[in-house]
Amino acid sequence: GDSVTQMEGPVTLSEEAFLTINCTYTATGYPSLFWYVQYPGEGLQLLLKATKADDKGSNKGFEATYRKETTSFHLEKGSVQVSDSAVYFCALTHGSGNTGKLIFGQGTTLQVKP
Amino acid sequence: NAGVTQTPKFRILKIGQSMTLQCAQDMNHNYMYWYRQDPGMGLKLIYYSVGAGITDKGEVPNGYNVSRSTTEDFPLRLELAAPSQTSVYFCASSWLQDLNNSPLHFGNGTRLTVT
Numbered sequence: 451g452d453s454v455t456q457m458e459g460p461v462t463l464s465e466e467a468f469l470t471i472n473c474t475y476t477a478t479g480y481p482s483l484f485w486y487v488q489y490p491g492e493g494l495q496l497l498l499k500a501t502k503a504d505d506k507g508s509n510k511g512f513e514a515t516y517r518k519e520t521t522s523f524h525l526e527k528g529s530v531q532v533s534d535s536a537v538y539f540c541a542l543t544h545g546s547g548n549t550g551k552l553i554f555g556q557g558t559t560l561q562v563k564p
Numbered sequence: 565n566a567g568v569t570q571t572p573k574f575r576i577l578k579i580g581q582s583m584t585l586q587c588a589q590d591m592n593h594n595y596m597y598w599y600r601q602d603p604g605m606g607l608k609l610i611y612y613s614v615g616a617g618i619t620d621k622g623e624v625p626n627g628y629n630v631s632r633s634t635t636e637d638f639p640l641r642l643e644l645a646a647p648s649q650t651s652v653y654f655c656a657s658s659w660l661q662d663l664n665n666s667p668l669h670f671g672n673g674t675r676l677t678v679t
Contacts, residue, residue, distance in 0.1 A: 494654065551609055551612065552663065
């Protein structure tokens with residue numbers, strides 16, 4: 451079945467460091483890919499998305515490119531801030547015949563230290 | 565802007581007890597979902613609803629029931645709590661079924677412990 455795999459956490463970085471959180475997926479057809487973020491004490495919220503191969507999603511300085519050849523959707527940010535400390539979830543859903551259901555990775559905790 | 569509201573925030577149950585997790589949204593969304601999040605695991609879909617009066621099973625429905633009598637409310641019922649149901653539960657809603665064009669809006673979660 452379809453699945454999403456993320457890199458193990460927690461990831462601990464100093465402020466202004468470069469961030470990469472790896473995400474790979476297994477899916478039939480042509481899924482859409484998402485990154486959701488969960489700040490402490492809050493629910494998940496959409497960070498960015500890409501709906502077809504080679505699309506780049508971006509928001510709040512974060513970017514991710516849909517790479518069909520490597521089945522990946524890695525999240526990157528050039529300079530992290532303490533306020534970026536959160537849990538990041540990679541997810542997919544099918545672009546066609548969309549059922550409204552997401553398949554999530556296990557989440558990666560990011561801790562940014564001043 | 566209330567969005568998606570879940571109650572309670574925390575609950576401890578004894579094995580065999582029952583409880584209802586409440587979820588309400590004020591965005592007039594037709595689509596609502598219940599997910600559970602286990603430590604080190606991704607969120608898994610329990611049940612979902614495409615509108616008032618219509619519900620369907622997700623990936624992990626065993627041990628749970630839902631109802632959707634109004635557009636706003638989507639309660640999740642645990643009838644006989646088991647330790648395996650210890651988890652964090654998230655309710656979510658969306659305006660469209662197509663999540664490419666309509667993101668999920670999540671509540672802040674209910675942390676449930678069954679002992």
